[in-house]
Amino acid sequence: MISENRHEREIADGLWRKCERCDELIYAKDLKANQQVCPECKFHHRVFSVERIEQLIDEGSWSPIDTQISPQDPLRFRDRKAYSDRIRETQAKTKLIDGVQTGLGQIGGEPAALGVMDFRFMGGSMGSVVGEKLTRLIERATADKLPAIIVCSSGGARMQEGMLSLMQMAKISAALERHRESRLLYIPVLTHPTTGGVTASFAMLGDIILAEPEATIGFAGRRVVEQTVREKLPDDFQTAEYLLKHGFVDTIVPRTQLKQSLAQLIRLHRPVNKVAIAARPHAAVAASSEKQPEKQVAPVLRNTDSLES
Numbered sequence: 001m002i003s004e005n006r007h008e009r010e011i012a013d014g015l016w017r018k019c020e021r022c023d024e025l026i027y028a029k030d031l032k033a034n035q036q037v038c039p040e041c042k043f044h045h046r047v048f049s050v051e052r053i054e055q056l057i058d059e060g061s062w063s064p065i066d067t068q069i070s071p072q073d074p075l076r077f078r079d080r081k082a083y084s085d086r087i088r089e090t091q092a093k094t095k096l097i098d099g100v101q102t103g104l105g106q107i108g109g110e111p112a113a114l115g116v117m118d119f120r121f122m123g124g125s126m127g128s129v130v131g132e133k134l135t136r137l138i139e140r141a142t143a144d145k146l147p148a149i150i151v152c153s154s155g156g157a158r159m160q161e162g163m164l165s166l167m168q169m170a171k172i173s174a175a176l177e178r179h180r181e182s183r184l185l186y187i188p189v190l191t192h193p194t195t196g197g198v199t200a201s202f203a204m205l206g207d208i209i210l211a212e213p214e215a216t217i218g219f220a221g222r223r224v225v226e227q228t229v230r231e232k233l234p235d236d237f238q239t240a241e242y243l244l245k246h247g248f249v250d251t252i253v254p255r256t257q258l259k260q261s262l263a264q265l266i267r268l269h270r271p272v273n274k275v276a277i278a279a280r281p282h283a284a285v286a287a288s289s290e291k292q293p294e295k296q297v298a299p300v301l302r303n304t305d306s307l308e309s
């Protein structure tokens with residue numbers, strides 16, 4: 001009884017965490033060191049933007065961009081609460097300005113442009129700020145010839161901004177298309193949950209789409225889909241595993257291997273340095289005569305190619 005009380009006190013103090021699935025008590029520091037993945041049952045607990053950036057970006061290499069863009073309330077929207085109050089309260093609680101952090105940094109030594117959505121900020125909803133920051137991130141990646149990585153976690157569009165939130169889908173998608181035309185790599189990482197307008201736009205436009213184990217990924221909620229199609233849906237409907245089976249996701253990567261996998265994918269798809277080859281004509285000729293272009297030019301796989309053809 002005494003030890004139980006002590007445990008409860010220590011959970012309250014934040015020293016211990018109880019696994020949400022298997023109820024195992026885990027020392028909070030050990031859970032953090034294992035990237036919030038339960039060492040017993042491998043359940044992936046939620047990770048928010050600050051910790052996710054720490055997990056993915058090499059220490060000391062992160063430089064955030066567009067940190068001053070803050071949300072407005074052009075519609076003077078009010079539900080149970082005024083939208084402007086809701087923004088202020090959420091900002092105070094999360095210490096974030098809006099639902100995404102963007103910046104440049106290195107992932108396993110590879111330079112990349114990274115955006116990380118934060119579910120704590122009004123359910124990771126995509127309003128004008130999320131849309132604008134992601135668009136600018138992708139434009140920066142295009143200009144600097146960098147791969148773009150976006151860690152998605154969102155309930156969808158931000159209804160308090162109405163139309164203005166919906167148009168972000170098209171805006172981000174257009175920026176991604178210009179990034180694609182420059183033959184640069186884009187990888188969305190779908191984490192729990194990725195739904196609504198985010199799934200309907202940039203989450204599904206990746207050259208390679210990664211997902212975390214058991215993440216919920218979908219557009220409309222299960223109940224809405226069931227009512228619309230009038231069918232009982234399978235239990236694993238809208239899980240990362242179900243989407244992998246049906247070709248919407250390219251691979252599922254456990255969080256503890258995510259950084260390494262991203263670094264490897266970026267390395268494999270690094271653009272060929274044309275200037276360097278032109279300056280060394282003999283080397284280029286030698287390479288092509290040996291018929292080993294794969295070593296230098298890794299083709300960028302694009303989902304859209306197979307859809308179009």
Ligand SMILES: [Zn+2]
Pocket residue numbers: 019020021022023024038039040041042043
């Ligand atoms: Zn567990």
